[in-house]
Amino acid sequence: MADYDFDLFVIGGGSGGVRAARMAALTGARVGLAEEFRYGGTCVIRGCVPKKLMVYASAFSEAFEDAEGFGWSVPQKPTFDWTSLIAAKDAEITRLEGIYRANLDRTGVHSFSARATVASAHEVRLATGETFSARTILIATGGWPFMPDIPGIEHAVSSNEVFNLPAQPRRVLIVGGGYVACEFAGIFNGLGSEVTLAYRRDLVLRGFDMDLRTHTSAEMAKKGIAFRYGAEPARIERLESGAFAVEMGDGRHLETDLVFFATGRVPNTKGLGLEEAGVALTPGGAVQVDAYSQSTVPSIYAVGDVTDRLALTPVAIREGMAFVDTVFRGTPVSPDHDLVPTAVFTQPEIGTVGLSEEDARALEPVEIYRSTFRAMMHTLSGRDERMLMKLVVGKESRRVLGCHIVGHGAGEMIQLAGVAVKMGATKEDFDRTCAVHPTAAEELVTMREPVAET
Known part of the structure; x- marks a missing residue:
């Protein structure tokens, strides 16, 4: 040595x-x-x-x-x-x-x-x-950050520069459909900017559970975020006003004050x-x-x-x-990449661990337990926002193969749910756990009837 x-x-x-x-x-x-x-x-x-x-x-x-x-x-x-x-x-x-x-x-x-x-x-x-x-x-x-090779790309920012903008843009075009794109759509929207999210596919958050994707994107749209699917910028031009003219791949045009590429790293x-x-x-x-x-x-x-x-x-x-x-230390250890819980800080927030319904069905027969509801914190405020709770359960093993949450505190909830899923908890283990009332999380242990097959 x-x-x-x-x-x-x-x-x-x-x-x-x-x-x-x-x-x-x-x-x-x-x-x-x-x-x-x-x-x-x-x-x-x-x-x-x-x-x-x-x-x-x-x-x-x-x-x-x-x-x-x-x-x-x-x-x-x-x-x-x-x-x-x-x-x-x-x-x-x-x-x-x-x-x-x-x-x-x-x-x-x-x-x-x-x-x-x-x-x-x-x-x-x-x-x-x-x-x-x-x-x-x-x-x-x-x-x-990955940045595509298109004319005018030098006018766009990536996830490296977006944290240090000298001023808040009034209009924002976000390109991408993953964690960062969806999270910053909520950030700019909540701070008062007009947000358009352009994604080359047909639905954001590819790879996540389909119910989670559709529910989250619908709630984001309720908050005023505009989605443009099947489109991404083909050319960016700076105008004399300081704004940017963006030509989309589908032939449409839009004007914005910031072009932010969140197209992965x-x-x-x-x-x-x-x-x-x-x-x-x-x-x-x-x-x-x-x-x-x-x-x-x-x-x-x-x-x-x-x-x-x-x-x-x-x-x-x-x-x-x-x-x-x-x-x-002389103790060979292979890092465990299985059943890693994660959160996406969209608005509303996402917490997820384990398999999506689609991935689980490709492996074995499953039962789906799903509930959507208006959280108590939104009853008096009158806000039209709904939470989603979903469990993907192996029909024969009874193990909870996936847990998916959309709503306030989802990231905090999934950390603890992740412990149970990692330990191999069954649906009956969830059922035997007494609910904490009144909380949104109690829905995870009170869902009794699987969703009917269609």
């Missing part, structure tokens, strides 16, 4: 890389980590954390309206200041980044604020010109020197790894969004922990 400068060198200071570096250092390993931008990665700097803060901000517009139904009077129409929100968000991100840096220092990790590339199977080169040898190299560089492997070092990449550019996160070069591993697995922050952290167990 003394033949190398470091026992481990991590490229990338996001959640997975930082956790792996810290935990490896605690085993006594000599650890180096290089990050070219800011510590915290996509999640902390330009993803989960700032996005959730903006979701909270945008939800207050409905809260002011709903309060009147509960006896509150708001003397004058509330106003929103974009710059105040962005400044508060930036201050919180800076605070969190400081914690990341402090935690690395506390465990003795040598941090380098510079871009790093792989020079060989055991060598890392920094943009400063320094070169370090390492017994093991961990790639944790995350993902990068790709593994951030470009220019890292991986292929030159012998590391195999997937057709999509991800680092090809085995069950233990090891690449085709034995000394090089990869975790997080840079691999072609689940692009979720908690998953990256677990992969980083499993890597340390495997390489530095």
Whole structure:
């Protein structure tokens, strides 16, 4: 081990890389980590954390309206200041980044604020010109927004830039149909912007349960979000007014003040020197790894969004922990990617774990338990918003194969429901659990009659 400068060198200071570096250092390993931008990665700097803060901000517009139904009077129409929100968000991100840096220092990790590339199977080169040898190299560089090659694309923003807009756009065109597109549609809409969401397919949230997709998109439309399906921009032109004229692929045109592409992220492997070092990449550019996160070069591993697995922050952290167990603790651990609960912070919110009805039916006969209802918090406010609760149950095994929730607090609920589903709970286990009343979550344990087959 003394033949190398470091026992481990991590490229990338996001959640997975930082956790792996810290935990490896605690085993006594000599650890180096290089990050070219800011510590915290996509999640902390330009993803989960700032996005959730903006979701909270945008939800207050409905809260002011709903309060009147509960006896509150708001003397004058509330106003929103974009710059105040962005400044508060930036201050919180800076605070969190400081914690990341402090935690690395506390465990003795040598941090380098510079871009790093792989020079060989055991060598890392920094943009400063320094070169370090390492017994093991961990790639944790995350993902990068995908932007299509169309005329005028330089006028659009991605999920990297959308968090730092100097002013709130009055009209927003969001392109995409996944997590980020749908979440930001709710954010801008809640803050008062006019939102159009364009998606090249026929329904947003591809890959999720169909009932969940249709219910969520219908509720989003009720809030004033306009959907344009089967269309995406073909050309963007900046007008003298500062606005943008967008020609859609279906021949239609629209004018907007912001074009935001939320069309997914790709593994951030470009220019890292991986292929030159012998590391195999997937057709999509991800680092090809085995069950233990090891690449085709034995000394090089990869975790997080840079691999072609689940692009979720908690998953990256677990992969980083499993890597340390495997390489530095002598206990081979394969990260578990099965039955991972997740939330989509749309408005209304989504929480889901396990199989969709469509995927479950392809495997075995199932029973479906589904309920839609108006939550108590909307009764006095008069808001026309409905929740969805759905359980997908194996007809013979009785196991709850999938749990899907749309509505207020869905993310919090699915974390706990995920424990039960992960443990293999049956529908009868849910039925035996006493309801907590009055809550929306009690619906999960009170649904008794399966939906009739059609």
